[in-house]
Amino acid sequence: MPEHSTDPDNAPSWADLIDIDSMDKGPPVWSGNDLGAVLRHQLSAPIQFDLSNLDAQAVANLQQSPQAGRLLVSTFGQLLHEADPNPELLDLTRRFAKSAMNDQNGPLPREVALVLYYACILVALIHCGRRITRLDNDALARGVRSVLEWQWLDLRTREVLQRGLDDLAAKPG
Numbered sequence: 302m303p304e305h306s307t308d309p310d311n312a313p314s315w316a317d318l319i320d321i322d323s324m325d326k327g328p329p330v331w332s333g334n335d336l337g338a339v340l341r342h343q344l345s346a347p348i349q350f351d352l353s354n355l356d357a358q359a360v361a362n363l364q365q366s367p368q369a370g371r372l373l374v375s376t377f378g379q380l381l382h383e384a385d386p387n388p389e390l391l392d393l394t395r396r397f398a399k400s401a402m403n404d405q406n407g408p409l410p411r412e413v414a415l416v417l418y419y420a421c422i423l424v425a426l427i428h429c430g431r432r433i434t435r436l437d438n439d440a441l442a443r444g445v446r447s448v449l450e451w452q453w454l455d456l457r458t459r460e461v462l463q464r465g466l467d468d469l470a471a472k473p474g
Contacts (some may be wrong), residue, residue: 331410337453340413343379344455381420382457388429395421395433410450412451419445420458423465442469 331339336343349361380386380394394417401407401414422441434441445466449459 305467331412333451333453336410336412336451337455339410340416340453340458341455343409343413343417344381344458345376348375348377348380348394377417378457379419381424381461384428386424386428388431388433391425391429391431394434395425402431409410415444416448416451416454416458416462419448419465420461423468424461427461427465427468438469442466445469 375390377394380390398409398414398421400420401409402418404409405411407414419441422432422434422436423445425431436444445462447452449462449466454462
């Protein structure tokens with residue numbers, strides 16, 4: 302697998318990062334209950350702590366933005382469930398999740414990172430009208446449908462993913 306790059310133009314391809322089908326092969330490292338607990342914990346975790354190790358320049362730019370105060374008090378759950386999320390923070394969180402998916406010894410199980418990854422993309426589309434992925438709508442919808450099959454998702458995140466999937470179905474491309 303290629304080394305992780307913080308440069309979006311040199312980032313590993315989607316196929317290099319994740320193969321949802323391969324997640325179902327072999328004995329699971331985490332039970333569904335464990336994954337649900339990790340997701341709940343991650344949603345309640347302060348954003349600034351986890352993102353501070355990802356991209357120092359991007360975090361510094363965000364801290365100097367007019368919405369910096371929101372960064373200091375926001376959790377991942379608040380970001381994904383608020384009506385007016387910061388699109389730059391969504392993109393930075395998406396990049397954090399993508400990095401975690403690519404690192405077997407990363408801070409999150411790959412499945413939890415994948416939930417955050419898709420949720421950030423969909424929230425940016427729904428609430429910000431901004432596309433923060435190169436995935437087309439069909440590829441995005443396929444991935445989200447797979448994630449929605451996981452029984453351990455919390456209700457609020459499931460609703461975000463389902464709303465995003467519904468919005469994708471209503472839009473061509």
